[in-house]
Amino acid sequence: MKIYHAPNTRSVRIVWLCEELGLDYELEMFKLGDACMRDPEYLKIHPMARVPALADGDVRIFESGAIVEYILAKHGNGRMRPGEDSPEFPTYLQWLHYAEGMLMPHVNILVVETILLPEDRRNPVNIDRSKKQLTRMLGAVDQALEGREFLAGEFSGADIMSGHAATVSARLGGDISDKPNVAAYIKRLNERPGLIKAFAT
Amino acid sequence: MKIYHAPNTRSVRIVWLCEELGLDYELEMFKLGDACMRDPEYLKIHPMARVPALADGDVRIFESGAIVEYILAKHGNGRMRPGEDSPEFPTYLQWLHYAEGMLMPHVNILVVETILLPEDRRNPVNIDRSKKQLTRMLGAVDQALEGREFLAGEFSGADIMSGHAATVSARLGGDISDKPNVAAYIKRLNERPGLIKAFAT
Numbered sequence: 593m594k595i596y597h598a599p600n601t602r603s604v605r606i607v608w609l610c611e612e613l614g615l616d617y618e619l620e621m622f623k624l625g626d627a628c629m630r631d632p633e634y635l636k637i638h639p640m641a642r643v644p645a646l647a648d649g650d651v652r653i654f655e656s657g658a659i660v661e662y663i664l665a666k667h668g669n670g671r672m673r674p675g676e677d678s679p680e681f682p683t684y685l686q687w688l689h690y691a692e693g694m695l696m697p698h699v700n701i702l703v704v705e706t707i708l709l710p711e712d713r714r715n716p717v718n719i720d721r722s723k724k725q726l727t728r729m730l731g732a733v734d735q736a737l738e739g740r741e742f743l744a745g746e747f748s749g750a751d752i753m754s755g756h757a758a759t760v761s762a763r764l765g766g767d768i769s770d771k772p773n774v775a776a777y778i779k780r781l782n783e784r785p786g787l788i789k790a791f792a793t
Numbered sequence: 794m795k796i797y798h799a800p801n802t803r804s805v806r807i808v809w810l811c812e813e814l815g816l817d818y819e820l821e822m823f824k825l826g827d828a829c830m831r832d833p834e835y836l837k838i839h840p841m842a843r844v845p846a847l848a849d850g851d852v853r854i855f856e857s858g859a860i861v862e863y864i865l866a867k868h869g870n871g872r873m874r875p876g877e878d879s880p881e882f883p884t885y886l887q888w889l890h891y892a893e894g895m896l897m898p899h900v901n902i903l904v905v906e907t908i909l910l911p912e913d914r915r916n917p918v919n920i921d922r923s924k925k926q927l928t929r930m931l932g933a934v935d936q937a938l939e940g941r942e943f944l945a946g947e948f949s950g951a952d953i954m955s956g957h958a959a960t961v962s963a964r965l966g967g968d969i970s971d972k973p974n975v976a977a978y979i980k981r982l983n984e985r986p987g988l989i990k991a992f993a994t
Contacts, residue, residue: 640930653883654887655887655890657890657894658886658887661886661890662882665877682852683854685854688859689859693857693897697897700898731840735840
């Protein structure tokens with residue numbers, strides 16, 4: 593498998609997942625905003641010039657949530673996802689999708705408004721609104737983690753998605769000072785060798 | 794099953810899916826922005842006071858993508874999703890996730906900036922940026938539909954997610970005038986009785 597990866601992007605999730613599963617992978621490295629992501633060759637892999645994308649034999653696939661589901665189905669041997677008959681199955685799906693459905697739209701806005709745009713074009717109204725939303729959305733994660741170590745029973749693909757999203761949400765200004773469960777969860781995930789390696793890749 | 798639904802929201806997807814599958818469902822109706830979505834009773838169902846959510850026996854689940862996957866796994870009898878061994882399986886996952894990963898963050902911004910905010914607080918920079926992004930993102934859908942009727946072989950959950958997202962993206966200002974495949978696709982989906990019924994519910 594080849595992972596199209598750039599540091600500090602959603603592709604960290606795919607490197608992390610492969611590390612947790614002990615799968616072999618190659619990397620094709622980009623930098624966030626790299627002009628060569630818009631090369632015609634890469635646009636055949638990802639038409640929006642983003643990462644992650646994955647090549648696995650003849651398969652080409654993008655969208656991190658899709659890649660997580662694909663890798664777990666094809667190469668997971670039942671690990672890191674509850675079976676469809678498990679009581680954790682709906683919870684797993686819910687938190688697998690929460691990352692992009694809830695948290696990441698505001699992470700996107702904060703990346704644009706605090707990193708990518710030149711200072712004179714940044715908008716404090718947008719920044720303030722997204723930090724407040726992330727704070728509320730991390731509240732729902734905090735509540736879900738009451739008495740639990742992970743979002744859906746055992747460590748799973750849901751933690752890859754929403755655990756990564758919670759980590760970057762807190763970094764970008766989502767307030768977790770009154771959310772002990774989510775603070776401990778982020779710490780716990782960020783001590784896993786797979787995530788340490790993925791963030792360093 | 795009970796669908797927590799509000800017209801003109803992502804919960805249209807769940808009504809549409811149940812109509813396509815011929816599944817019985819009850820509705821609990823809200824209006825977008827309804828104060829009673831923040832009642833403690835509903836916050837137990839959805840901690841962010843959003844729709845859709847689904848109750849199915851003892852199961853409670855939110856996030857439209859998760860609900861689509863859940864319903865197809867539990868009540869689909871193999872319909873509307875390719876099996877894990879199908880060559881369409883990665884494509885299915887990709888477009889299932891593209892809706893929230895790519896299109897909907899900009900749909901959210903346009904709903905806030907053109908509908909929810911009072912006129913004096915709307916920001917034309919945000920509006921313009923999101924319309925341009927949606928136009929590009931619909932371009933990728935157009936490309937994927939070249940020579941195809943649906944995103945992943947037969948009509949599937951990927952069309953429920955990204956077909957709905959493409960429809961609302963075009964309504965809110967994503968430009969499809971030079972995208973014949975996506976224009977025909979939106980028309981084709983919006984002629985299906987299930988989607989007509991869901992939009993009218």
